Amino acid sequence: MKQKLSLIGKYFFLILLFAVLFSYAMFQGGFVSWFLFYAFLPFLLYMIILLLYPLSDWKVTRKASSGLVEAGGSLYIDIYATRTIPFPLYFMTVEESFPLTLQREDRADDKFTSWQETSVKRTMARVVFPWFNKKFHLRYRLDHVPRGDHRFGAIRIRTGDFFGFIQKEVEIDSKGQFIVYPSKRDVNFSLRSKTFEQGNTASANFRERQSNMVAGLREYAPGDRMSWVDWKATARTNKMMTKEFEQEKSTDAFLILNGITAEGSSVKFEGAVEFTYALLQKLSLQSQELSFLSLGKERRYFPSIHTERQREIARYHLAKVQPDTESEFSKEIAKENARLPKQGVLMIVSAEFDVPVKESLLRLAPHSSRLLFFVVTPEKEWDFEKQKYAKELKEHGVYVQALTEKEWANAEFEVKA
Structure with missing residues (x-):
């Protein structure tokens, strides 16, 4: 309202200035007075028309760089602006308004050195010179983008006359949504077998053949080991016969992300999300059945993650998940007892470890x-x-691994349980 009143006041001032110059030329007469009138006339007319020109005629859209963007990476944003009225604009300032989710930086593995969240005030202002053009395009880059669901709002456009007397601005609604996924990292498993019962074995790669589980006999084939040869059957049939082993059932795995954290644990929570993502990628390819449960503000349960589509849905959830500082892990996990497996491997990733x-x-x-x-x-x-807690849990058969700076400095995680 205040801006509209200001523009109306300037409009009447320009009309008054035009009338004064014209009256001066009429009553004074002579070359000088008329020269001044005609010299200022184009500028006066331009300023009057500029006041009437609707900046809302501009339509602005955003487009993010193609491809999957991971936390700590760079995101390119393209802004496309078009209009229908080709009014000459000497200059125009384009300002981006960033959401709160982007007012911090993800320094990739460096954040696990300081364990401090890096706050930053992101700004983007560019000057373009449209003149009579009906469209323009500009691109900017965001570095160290954090994981999350980033929703953009309006874009502010400013313009004015040659002398700075007239200044107009408008916020054009241009909603956009960009997803930044957790950083990808590999996990190297080395899990010792506990039993040879089918479906209840944790092996080094979740698919390891059990060489003592004979399913039948077949003729020798190139590549078979000599230790697989059944000499009794060979003598009986006069053919080289080898033992055929039953393929071990892949271990069922149940993965839980504890999204319940204390205040000021944002970096630890990001680490928990990244490690969960690494486990999810590995287990979904190596285990016969993988279930995933995310505890926190947005509790989600994925009963089976086996196909690429299911992995995509789980990854999307991990991109959006936020820490919960109000709930209690003990109460939330108790609600999920019916879902927890009695067989297979149960893995829990957490940013908290207390009593x-x-x-x-x-x-x-x-x-x-x-x-x-x-x-x-x-x-x-x-x-x-904390180490005493871990020792007590180990005595009860619970494997505990702390992911400290040393583990985050490696190219891949090592799990030896």
Whole structure:
């Protein structure tokens, strides 16, 4: 309202200035007075028309760079602006308004050195010179983009006359949504077998052949080991016969992300999300059945992650998930007892490791054939007390691994349980 009143006041001022110059030329007469009138006339007319020109005639759209963008990477944004009225504009300033989700930086692995979130005030203002053009395009780059669902709002456009007397601006609604996924990292499993029962074995690669489980006999084929030859059957049939082994059932895996964290644990939570993503990628390819449960503000349960589409849906959830600082892990995990597996491997990734979490794990241990707990923590916080918790859990069959700066400095995670 204030801007409209200001423009109306300037409009009447220009009309008054035009009338004064014209009256001066009429009553004064002579070359000088008329020269001044005609010299200022184009500028006066331009300013009057500029006041009437609707900046809302511009239509602005955004387009993000193609391809999957991961946390810590760069995102290119293209802005396309078009209009229908080719009014000459000497200059125009385009300003982007960034959402709060982008007012921080993800420094990739460097964030696990300081364990501090990097806040930043992102700005983008570009000057273009449209003149009579009906469209223009500009591109800018965002570096160190954080994981998340980033929703853009309006774009502010400013313009004015040659002298700066007239200044107009408008916010054009141009909603856009860009998803930044967690960083990708590989996991190297080395899990010791506990039993040879089918469907209840944790092997180094989740698909390892059990060489002592004979399913039948067949003729020798190139590549078969001599230790597989059944000499009795060979003598009986006069043909080289080898043992055919039953392929081990792939281990069922159940993965849980504990999204319940304390205040000020944003970097640890990001680490938990990244490690969960790494486990999800690995397990979905190597286990026969993978279930995924995300605890927190937006509780989600994925009963089966096996196809590329299912992996995509789970990855989308991990891109959007935010920490929950109000709930309690012990209460939330208790609600999910019916879903937790009695066979296979249960893996829990967390940014917190305190007494309530330890007690919850002790309650889960007797009901799981294999329980692995991963906690993202700075090395200085992995103190004697936390190590005592880990030792107590180990005595009850729970494997605990702390993901400190040392683990994040490696190219891939090592899991040796």
